[in-house]
Amino acid sequence: MTVSIWQDKKISENCPEREFDIIIIGGGIAGLSCAYWLLKEDQDLQIALVEKNEIGDGATGRNAGFITCGSVEHFNRLIAKHGESEALEIWNFSETNLALLKEEIIRDKVAELDFEHKGSFSLASGHEEFKELKKSFELMQKLGIHVEILEQSDIKNRLGAEHFVGGIKYCNDASIHPMKLLNEIKRRCLLDPRFHLLENHEVYALEPSGDQKRVRTKKGELKAPIVVMATNGYSPLIHPYFKDKIFPTRGQILATSPVEPFMEGPCYANFVLDYFRQLPSGEMVIGGFRQLQKDAEIGYSDETSDTIQEALEDFLRRHIPNVSQAKITHRWTGIMGFSVDGQPMVGAIPGDEQIFFVGGFTAHGLGLAFHSGKCLADAMFDRSIPRFISARRF
Numbered sequence: 588m589t590v591s592i593w594q595d596k597k598i599s600e601n602c603p604e605r606e607f608d609i610i611i612i613g614g615g616i617a618g619l620s621c622a623y624w625l626l627k628e629d630q631d632l633q634i635a636l637v638e639k640n641e642i643g644d645g646a647t648g649r650n651a652g653f654i655t656c657g658s659v660e661h662f663n664r665l666i667a668k669h670g671e672s673e674a675l676e677i678w679n680f681s682e683t684n685l686a687l688l689k690e691e692i693i694r695d696k697v698a699e700l701d702f703e704h705k706g707s708f709s710l711a712s713g714h715e716e717f718k719e720l721k722k723s724f725e726l727m728q729k730l731g732i733h734v735e736i737l738e739q740s741d742i743k744n745r746l747g748a749e750h751f752v753g754g755i756k757y758c759n760d761a762s763i764h765p766m767k768l769l770n771e772i773k774r775r776c777l778l779d780p781r782f783h784l785l786e787n788h789e790v791y792a793l794e795p796s797g798d799q800k801r802v803r804t805k806k807g808e809l810k811a812p813i814v815v816m817a818t819n820g821y822s823p824l825i826h827p828y829f830k831d832k833i834f835p836t837r838g839q840i841l842a843t844s845p846v847e848p849f850m851e852g853p854c855y856a857n858f859v860l861d862y863f864r865q866l867p868s869g870e871m872v873i874g875g876f877r878q879l880q881k882d883a884e885i886g887y888s889d890e891t892s893d894t895i896q897e898a899l900e901d902f903l904r905r906h907i908p909n910v911s912q913a914k915i916t917h918r919w920t921g922i923m924g925f926s927v928d929g930q931p932m933v934g935a936i937p938g939d940e941q942i943f944f945v946g947g948f949t950a951h952g953l954g955l956a957f958h959s960g961k962c963l964a965d966a967m968f969d970r971s972i973p974r975f976i977s978a979r980r981f
Contacts, residue, residue, distance in 0.1 A: 589791065590791045590792075590805065594805070598803075598804075598805055598806075598807065598808075599808070602806055602807030602808065603807055604807065604808045604809070604810065605635070605807065605808075605809050605810070606799075606809070606810045606811065607633045607634065607635040607783065607809065607810070607811045608632040608633045608634065608811060608812065608813065609625060609632055609633075609634045609635070609811055609812075609813045609814070609815060610634075610635045610636075610637060610800070610802050610809055610811040610813070610814045610815070611625075611634065611635065611636045611637065611814075611815040611817055612637050612790050612793075612802065612814065612815065612816050612817060612818055612825065613636075613637075613638065613645070613816065613817035613818040613819065613821075614636060614637075614638025614639075614640075614641070614642040614643065614644070614645070614784075614786065615642075615643065615645045615646060615647035615648075615769070615817065615819065615952070615956075616647040616765070616768070616769060616772075616952050616953060616956040616957065617647075617817035617819060617945050617946060617948070617952065617956040617959065617960060618636055618638070618815075618817035618818075619636065619642070619769060619772040619773055619776060619960075620772065620817075620956050620957045620959065620960025620961070621815050621817050621945060621960040621963050621964065622634055622636050622776050622782060622960075623691070623692075623772055623775060623776055623957075623960065624960050624961045624963070624964040625963075625964050625967070626776060626779045626781060626782060627964075628964060628968065631781070632781060633781050633783065634781055634782055634783065635783040635784075635785055635809060635811070636776075636782070636783070636784050636785065637785045637788045637790060637802065637804060637809065638784075638785070638786045638787070638788065639787070639788065639789030639790065640786065640787060640789070641786045641787070642769060642770070642773055642784070642786065643765070643766050643769045643770075645819070645820075645821070645921070645922065646819060646820065646838075646921040646922055646923050646924075646952060647765055647766075647769055647952060647953075648765060648766050648769065648921075649838075649840070649919055649920065649921030650765055650838070650840075650874075650921055650952065650953065651840060651853075651862055651863075651864060651872050651873075651874050652701075652762050652763050652764060652765045652853075652864070652866075652872070652953065653707065653760070653762055653853050653862065653864065653951075653953060653954065654684075654685055654688065654760065654761040654762060654763055654953045654954050655681070655707050655757065655760045655761075655853075655855075655951060655953075655954045656678055656681040656682050656685070656757060656759060656760055656954060657677065657678050657681055657757070657951075657954075658677055658681075658929055658930065658949070658951065659859055659929055659949050659950055659951065660858075660859065660929065661709070661719050661720065661723045661858065661859065662674065662678070662723040662726055662727050662732075663719055663722040663723045663726055664719075665677060665678075666726060669975070671726075671730070673974075673975055675730050675732075676973060676975060677930065677975055678727075678730075678732060680955070680958060680973060680975075680976070681951070681954045681955055681958070682759060683958050684954055684955055684956075684957050684958035684959075685759070685760075685761055685954070687957055687958055687961065688768075688957050691957075692768065692771055692772055692775065692957075693763075693768075693771075696771060699767065699771075700763055700764055700767045700768055700771060701763060701764035701767060701866070701867050701868075702761065702762075702763045702764075702768075703761060703762050703763070703852070703867065704759075704761040705760075705761070705762070705851060705852040705853075706756050706757055706758045706759065706760050706761075706851075706852045707756070707757050707760035707761075707762070707852055707853045707854065707855065708737065708742075708746060708754050708755070708756050708757075708851075708852060708853070708854045708855065709754055709755055709757070709854070709855045709856075709859065710737075710742060710746075710748065710751040710753075710754040710854055710855065710856045711751060711752055711753055711754055711856075712750060712751050712752065712856060712857065713752065714752055716857075716858060717752050717753040717754070720753065720754060720755045721736065721753075721755075723755065724736050724755045732757075733757075733758040733759055734755050734756060734757055734758060735755065735756040735758060736753070736754075736755055736756075737753055737754045737755060737756060738753050739751065739752055739753060742754055745850075745851045746849075746850050746851055746852075746854060747849040747850055747907060747908070747909045748850075748854065748906050748907055749905070749906055749907075749908060750905060750906055751856070751906070754854075756852070760852070760853070762852070762853050762864055763953070764866075765953060768953075785804075785806070785809075787806065788804040788805070788806045788807075788809075789804060789805050790802055790803065790804050790825060791803055791804065791805065793814060793816075793825055793826065793942070796810055798812065799811060799812050799941075800812070800813070800814045800941050800942065802814060812941060813941055813942075813943065813967070814941065814942050814943070815942075815943045815944065815945070815963065816942065816943070816944040816945075816946070817944070817945050817946065817960075818924075818944075818946060819833070819923070819924035819946040819947070819948060819952070820833065820834075820835035820836065820887075820922045820923050820924035820925075820946075821835065821887075821922065821924075822924065822944065822946050823835070824887075826936065826942070826944075828936050828937070829944075829946075831927065832926060832927050832932065832947065832981065833924045833925070833926055833927075833932070833946055833947045834885060834924070834925045834926075834927075835885065835886055835887055835922050835923070835924065835925075836877065836884055836885055836922070836923045836924070836925045836950075837877065837883075837884045837885075837886065837887075837888060837920050837921070837922055837923075838874055838875070838877060838884075838920065838921050838922075838923055838950065839874060839875075839876070839877070839884075839891050839892065839895045839896065839899070839918075839919075839920050840872060840873065840874035840899075840917075840918070840919055840920070840921070841872075841873060841874075841896060841899050841900070841915055841917060841918045841919075842870050842871065842872045842873075842915070842916055842917040843870055843871040843903070843910050843913035843914060843915055843916060844870065844913045844914040844916050845866075845868055845869025845870045845913075846865075846869050846871070846909055846910055846913055847869065847909075848865060848867075848869060849865065849909050850864065850865040852864070856875075856902075856906075857875070857878075860875050860876070860877070860878050861873070861874070861875030861876055861902065862874055862875055863902075863903075863907070870916070871903065871907065871910045871913065873899050873902065873903060874899070875899070876895045876898040876899060876902075877895065879894055879895055879898055880892065880894055880895065887922055888920075889920050889922075890920065891918045891919070891920055896918055900915065923948070923949070923950050923952070924946050924947050924948060924949070925947070925949045925950070926946075926947025926948075926949055927947075927981075928980075929949050930947070930949070930975050930976060931945070931946065931947050931948050931949070931955050931956075931959050931976050932944065932945070932946055932947040932976070932978045932981075933945045933959055933962045933963050933966055933972060933976050933977060933978060934966060934977055934978030934979060935966070935978075943963060943966065943967055944978070945959050945960060945962075945963045959976065962976055
């Protein structure tokens with residue numbers, strides 16, 4: 588946000604200053620994950636989480652609920668870019684993310700959180716992509732990743748999807764109601780009296796203040812020796828370090844009225860650019876097609892566009908006949924944070940060890956952020972973290 592001189596003076600004059608040991612900026616899956624893991628440290632730390640609106644108002648509450656492994660690329664491309672060893676490490680990191688969510692948060696609340704552990708599918712509408720998927724399948728099988736190949740008839744029978752020539756199933760993927768997950772993490776954090784949740788505290792400045800940092804919000808000034816930026820796509824608005832490292836990217840989604848369940852699990856298509864799933868309650872959620880207007884999808888606009896929304900509807904009519912007559916009930920957007928190399932970033936601002944950060948999830952926040960929050964706590968307490976996630980790689 589921006590604040591005028593008149594607003595700034597009013598805030599400074601009328602709002603009390605508060606002090607904490609750690610201030611976390613951002614109330615999505617990343618910020619709450621950082622809070623959760625920091626509260627598990629054997630330290631008497633007073634931790635404040637600051638959110639500009641309410642918990643989940645950013646990308647976490649606006650995504651499609653996929654908890655998927657790997658990255659934004661097919662596995663064969665991940666190996667080509669990172670090498671076999673690091674590609675497997677990246678995949679295993681996201682599998683651990685899901686395991687940690689199940690052990691720490693989901694536990695016995697599978698039904699309450701609409702959690703489904705049914706795997707996910709990557710579908711090819713053309714033979715060239717299917718060739719890549721077959722290559723990925725072979726590589727993943729060799730490395731011990733649980734995958735399955737699908738032919739055209741399998742896709743129609745198991746997913747109710749048409750005009751795909753083949754695909755693969757990532758057998759360990761999952762899906763969830765993202766807001767229910769977020770609220771469960773919040774509930775667990777609030778059980779600890781050291782945790783302070785400050786909603787509707789939009790940050791407009793982050794400044795030095797003696798040996799501390801001052802976080803200026805429209806509800807008042809906060810101070811702490813350590814600040815954690817869990818702001819993902821919004822990070823460049825707060826600190827210039829992220830201007831060439833994390834790029835705000837709009838994702839667009841729509842949802843239909845419910846129909847009888849027919850899909851085995853969530854799906855990706857078109858080289859992971861488009862995605863769709865049927866919720867346990869029967870609604871179809873579909874997003875993607877940002878490739879149709881890539882320049883317009885960079886930035887912070889919250890508006891949907893006719894071009895992409897029409898493409899989403901056309902996709903349903905062509906590929907998912909079971910919902911071709913369903914009513915469109917919701918259309919929305921979310922601002923994701925795409926990192927410059929496609930991998931998340933955890934670390935501290937160079938030259939300023941009082942500002943830590945986690946972000947750059949590149950459309951895979953639910954599949955990466957909980958484990959990344961643990962890595963953030965590890966980094967803050969001088970424990971090692973994977974090289975591919977460390978911001979020292981830049």
